[in-house]
Amino acid sequence: xxxxxxxxxxxxxxxxxxxxxxxxxxxxxxxxxxxxxxxxxxxxxxxxxxxxxxxxxxxxxxxxxxxxxxxxxxxxxxxx
Numbered sequence: 001x002x003x004x005x006x007x008x009x010x011x012x013x014x015x016x017x018x019x020x021x022x023x024x025x026x027x028x029x030x031x032x033x034x035x036x037x038x039x040x041x042x043x044x045x046x047x048x049x050x051x052x053x054x055x056x057x058x059x060x061x062x063x064x065x066x067x068x069x070x071x072x073x074x075x076x077x078x079x080x
Contacts, residue, residue, distance in 0.1 A: 012025070033048050033053070
C-alpha cells in the first residue's frame with residue numbers, strides 16, 4: 001500500500017488492489033476515511049474529528065491532480 005503524501009499527521013495512500021472510482025485513503029490520529037478523487041466526495045469515514053475532516057478534505061482538494069496522477073501511475077490503465 002503505497003503512501004503518496006504525508007501532511008498534518010495524516011497518511012494519504014492507495015491499496016494495491018484498488019477499484020474505481022479513483023479514490024484516496026487517509027489514516028491518522030486514530031481515524032480513517034476515503035475520498036473520491038473525481039467528485040471530491042467523502043466515501044467512508046471512521047472516527048475522524050470534524051476539524052480533522054475539514055483539514056483532510058482541504059489537503060485532498062489541494063493535491064487532487066497529484067493524487068490522480070499517482071493513481072494512474074500505480075494502477076496503470078486497468079483502473080483508468
